[in-house]
Amino acid sequence: MKVEEAIGRQIARLREARGMSLSELGEEVGRYLDKPWRRQAVHQAERGRRAFTAAELTALALALDTTIPVLLHADAGADAESVELPGTTLTADEYRALLLHAGKDAPLDGVEELILALHDIGEVLARPTLARLAKIGRVAEQV
Known part of the structure; x- marks a missing residue:
């Protein structure tokens, strides 16, 4: 592409x-x-x-x-x-x-990769079914 x-x-x-x-x-x-x-x-x-x-x-x-x-x-x-x-x-x-800047002098080496991963995780967690499961899990922990 x-x-x-x-x-x-x-x-x-x-x-x-x-x-x-x-x-x-x-x-x-x-x-x-x-x-x-x-x-x-x-x-x-x-x-x-x-x-x-x-x-x-x-x-x-x-x-x-x-x-x-x-x-x-x-x-x-x-x-x-x-x-x-x-x-x-x-x-x-x-x-x-x-x-991803991988140079030896890069103080933020890997940060960009982490940001991309967190973004992807955020999208998965935003799915309605997973949000309900997370809420159920939080309620279960409180009980």
Whole structure:
């Protein structure tokens, strides 16, 4: 998949998780840019049919209450796809490694990976069934 598609998938996933419509996300992005994105612009972004400027990635991260590395995150798993750049193709593992600074002088080494993991855990815990089970567990501990 192209890098724009990886970003687009994340935008769609995050927008849906927040219960936002295409138009709502476009309006929210517009708070940080000169003008709002139209519904069609958000749709094109989610389909990976547009490149993103640094300002647009920043506005999307703010509008979706996330970070830029999360926007760049490619889905992991057994069926993980390679990521295509104009001049090369990276394996899914190589692409994910780019998002995590592993230099010996990096004081925040691994923090980005932890943030991504916590985000994923938060999404799982936000599922209604798991939320009810957690509430039942808390009540059981009190009894």
